[in-house]
Amino acid sequence: MYESFVTKARALGTEVYRVDDPAAAKQLIEKLIREAGAKKVALVPAPLLDALDMEKVVSAARAELLTAGSVRKRADEADLGITTFDLAIAETGTLVQDATALDRRLVSMLPPVHLAVMPLDGLTATFRQAIANLAAGEIPGYLAFVSGPSRTADIERVLTIGVHGPGRLIVVFIDEQEGRGSR
Amino acid sequence: MSAKDLRQKSREALANENLGCALGRFSDSYVVSREEIYRGMDFQALREEVAGIKSGAALHMEELAARFQAAAEKRGAKVFRAATAQVAREYIARLAKERGVELIVKSKSMASEEMHLNDYLQEQGLNVAETDLGEWIIQLSCQKPSHMVMPAIHLSKEEVAAIFSKEMGREVEPDIPDMVKLARQELRKKFLAAGMGISGGNIAVAETGTVVMVTNEGNGRLTTSLPPLHVIIVGLEKLVPRFTDVAPILEVLPRSATAQHITSYVTMITGPVPAEGLDGREYPKKELHIVLLDNGRTRMAADPVFREALQCVRCAACLNVCPVYQLVGGLFGDVYTGGIGAVLTAFFTNPEKAGEIQNLCLRCERCRDFCSGNIDLPGLIGELRRRTVQKEGMSAGQRLIFEKVLADRRLFHSLLRLAAKAQKPFARGGRIRHLPLFFAGLTEGRVLPAIADRPFRDLADSLPGPQSAGAAADERAEAASGVRTAGMSVGGRVAAAPGGRAAGVPAAGGRAGAATGGQASGAAADERAGVASVSALRPAAPRQKVGFFSGCLIDFVYPQTGVAVQKVLTALGMEMVTPAAQSCCGYPAQQVGLPDVAAKLARQNIAAFEAAGVDKIVTACPTCAEALKSLYPQLLAGEKEWSARAQAMADKVQDFSSFVHEHRDELPLNPQEQTFTYHDSCHLKRRLGVTAQPRELLAAAGGTIVEMSPADICCGFGGSYSIKFPEISQAVLGRKLQAVTGTGASVVAVDCPGCRLQIAGGLAHRGSPVEVRHTAEILAERLKK
Structure with a gap:
């Protein structure tokens, strides 16, 4: 299932990584922030990220973690945004997030690079299965399905990446996490 | 728009090489990539599932609207039921003014195009920015979108650069990535400054009050996230009962629209969510208004035929594969374009114009194979045509041709024989290159074949033996009964029957003599038809008696095809008869919206073939085959006596290749x-x-x-x-x-x-x-x- 996700997601231009545990995740994320040349990072707190001690990771990558000011301003200023996702769909290479909270919507959309952190056990086989799972509970206020970077083909049908949303989408799957089930 | 204007506009559109080229290229690659994206999936089953959901929803539109309203309001949204575009426009403009909105950002919405919302809001002094790249380009250049999914597909990058240069007040190079970046920067400013966001919806779920929206650029997500006031416009046809109904629709929509498994963003909004004001103030719940637009949809749902059009998911596949749309683009339609556009125009935006634009449909029926909602679009366009003719009538000249000439076999055939002589000054080597006056259009870019000196019916009649007996007897019977219209059919059938049956009996000497004479005079035509001798064509002990429906073109233009069919069938041991009382199949009359004329011809042909007493009916013209096989039972379904007779005939009809293919081992x-x-x-x-x-x-x-x-x-x-x-x-x-x-x-x-x-x-x-x-x-x- 993971392999199928990787194939589909990469075909859409998503960069996919997988690490065994939080320690490896910290190392990888630091490297990714550094390689992206991000100076300012915005993130949305979540248990999954708390366990990764992101403040340290960001500063180790020689970037500034934006915490002050309005979320509109932070998200618009950041070179890279980090949020967590709940579900992934192998069939389509899609990430799914309850984006009811404003910061999740803006941090995942406004910066040119988005880094999604995702527990491996959230992987679902098909789109239909994901919809059926969601239908079983109360539908959140704002459900976001994200499949690859922002794209357009509106001028001469030439595929161009990064219109209004991020031009790069990176996902890091973590096999095992601390505090599993409380993300 | 008059027919003349439409033709003039089509000339202009065809002269725009960029348009035809861009659309043509797109169509070719679309068909290939679409097939690839559906690989391993059962498209037919999938679209039937979608059609089932949407047709059920169309039948319960009002009930679903009420359920949607209750569910959405329970989650905190304000639902406004707009009966017309005008009411919807006023509601939105009033809202913007009351909230002191200075700038509105919009993501793509066909419903908003349908209500000409931008023009109205601007007239009201409101500032609106389209944020979908294609829509923004269209807005800046004061044009109308030419395609439901790719609004600016008709513009080249140079044209876009010129539009951007004008807007920016500086030179913008025609570099696509640079122009996209520029759009990102310019529109980002607008997103951050906007007090209201307006978006559309692809699906509205009644049970949960959810609106689902698909986008690729992400402008939809920003429109629905940044401004503290959000208006969703969604047509009643987007309603589905259950949340799980979303899955099959989203399985077809991106695949059929842009050959994607899924779009970059799928957003599902259920009630208002937190927002931040332009002043930095936090709102735990933003203001969310959902405008449920009727504007002709209830009327469409109440129409037993056109209700089917509500199964449309707006994937635009019917545009992408349409040979006419590929050439003339947005001219084929109004706000909504292409085949589905003609139908939606009739109910949503411009009924009068719909009557005109449906004429642009070629009736090639290619769109039907690709429709995500399993809609019989060619059938709906045919019905639109029929109703247009019924309402507005047809030019007296055209009606005369169909009702007085085509419906009268003897007159029609006499005129064709006359034409064969009259064309002589224009025909060279069996072809016509130029015709004078208003006939000139016929030979524009095309050389017409001349009408044959001797139609196939005469060649068939000159054949010795049973063939001539059948045909001649039929014709005599028809003449004797003195009836040529629908009324003749019963008499014609009874009177002609003995002659038809006699076809099975070996020829009498007298007839053979007459046939010889006929053959001699027809020698030139035979030569042209490539038949040295047709006397050997009759099998000694036929296995089946096959009636040949020649159709007008084979009869009068390509008799050599009829002769070839006869040779092949005879080689298979079949006896072929060509009832002379057969006439035009009626399809052209149906096509121009005159089903009564088509029905009249149907009755004549049914009677002619019943009289011939055949086991099978073969035709070498697929249009005639379709008429005999599908159209007749449909046309005569309501007529007690005729419906069974039409079905009995339909059951015998087969196209030439299929018939021969079944017997290919014996050929x-x-x-x-x-x-x-x-x-x-x-x-x-x-x-x-x-x-x-x-x-x-x-x-x-x-x-x-x-x-x-x-x-x-x-x-x-x-x-x-x-x-x-x-x-x-x-x-x-x-x-x-x-x-x-x-x-x-x-x-x-x-x-x-x-x-x-x-x-x-x-x-x-x-x-x-x-x-x-x-x-x-x-x-x-x-x-x-």
Whole structure:
């Protein structure tokens, strides 16, 4: 299932990584922030990220973690945004997030690079299965399905990446996490 | 818009090479990538599932709207039911003014286009920015979107650069990534400054009050996230009962629209969510208004025929594969374009214009195969045409031709015989290159074949033995009964029956003598038809009696096809009879919206074939086959006596290639190697589902088939279409000819005399040596002596 996700997601231009545990995740994320040349990072707190001690990771990558000011301003200023996702769909290479909270919507959309952190056990086989799972509970206020970077083909049908949303989408799957089930 | 204006506008659109080129290229690659994206999926099952959900929703539209409203309001949204576009516009403008909104950002919404929302808001002094890149380009250049999914597909990058240069007040280079970046920067400023966001919706779920929206650029997500006030406009046809209904619709929509498994963003909004004001103030719940738009949808749902159009998911596949849309773009439609556009225009935006634009449909029926909602779009356009003619009438001249001439077989055939003589000054070597005056359109870009000196009915009549007995007796019976219209059918049937039955009896001497005379006088025509002698055509002990429905084109233009059919059937041990009382199949009358005339012809033909007492009916024209097989039972369904007779006839009808294919093992062929390319005629492939049979027969006759890419795109003939819109017909033909010459084959095999007329005419006009031949003729030539 993971392999199928990787194939589909990469075909859409998503960069996919997988690490065994939080320690490896910290190392990888630091490297990714550094390689992206991000100076300012915005993130949305979540248990999954708390366990990764992101403040340290960001500063180790020689970037500034934006915490002050309005979320509109932070998200618009950041070179890279980090949020967590709940579900992934192998069939389509899609990430799914309850984006009811404003910061999740803006941090995942406004910066040119988005880094999604995702527990491996959230992987679902098909789109239909994901919809059926969601239908079983109360539908959140704002459900976001994200499949690859922002794209357009509106001028001469030439595929161009990064219109209004991020031009790069990176996902890091973590096999095992601390505090599993409380993300 | 008058018919004349429409033709003039179509000339202009055709002159825009960029448009035709961009759309044509897109269509070719679309078909390939769409097929790829559906690989491993059962598209038919999937679209039937979608059609089931949407047709059920259309039947319960009002109930679903009430449930949606209750669910959405329970979650904190304000739902506004707008009966008309005007009411919806006023509601939105009032809201913006009351909240002191200075700038509105919009993401793509066809419903907002339908209500001409931008123009209205601007008239009200409000500032609106489209944020979808294509829509923004269209807005900046004061144009109208030409495609539901790709609004600016008709513009080149140079044109876009010029539009951007004007907007920016500085030179913008025609570099696509740079221009996209510029749009990102400019529109980001607007997103951050906007006080209101307006978005559309692709699906509205009644049970949860959820609105689902698909986008690729992400502008939809920003429109629905940044401004503290959000308005969603969604048409009633987007309602579905359950949340799980979202899955099948989203399985077809992106695949059919842009050949994607899924779009970059799928957003599902259920009630208001937190927002931050322009002043930095936090709102735990933003203000969310959902405008449920009717504007003709309830009326459509109440219409037993057009209700089907509500199954549309707006994927625009019907535009992408339409040979006419590819050439003229947005001209084929109003706000909504293409085939579905014609239908939606009739109910949502401009009923009068719909009556005009439906004329642009070629009736090639290609769209039906691709529709995500399993809509019989060609059927709906036919109904639109019928209602237009019923309401607005038809020009007196045209009505006269159909009602007085076509419906009267003897008059029609006499006129055709007269025309065969009258054309003499224009015909050279069996072809007509130029016609004077208003007939000139017929020979524009195409050489017409001359009407044959002797129609097939005369050749058939000159055959010795049972053949002539049947035909002549029929004609005599028809004359004796003195009735030529619908009223004749009963009398005609009874009177003609003995003659028809006599067909099985060996010929009497007197008849043979008459036939010989006929043969002598018809020698020239026989030579042209490639028949040295037809006397050997009758099997001694026929296995089946097959009635041949020739159709007007084979009868009067291509009699050699009829002769070939007869040779092949005879070689199979069949006895072929050609009832002389048969007339036009009626399809052209149905096509122009005169079902009464078509029904009259149907009754005549049914009676003629009943009289002949045949086991099977074969035709070498797929359009005639469709008329006999599908149209007649439909036309006569309400007539007590006729409906069973129509069905009995329909059950006997088969197209030539399918019939011969069933008996292919018994066909005494003498294979000769030759390379062909095969043209799929629209009616044969799409209505009768026949594609493999003629190819296999040609292969059995020693042929090698080099396929065109694509083999099934329409030739542009479309019956009277080529007279009404000769320029479009010619441009569609141009694409076909390109595909033909691309194969390098020296012969195009076809199963349809109409396609043959069009393709051969185009090739001759261009001086091409490539020949067009009916499959029957190719087979007949390769029969063992």
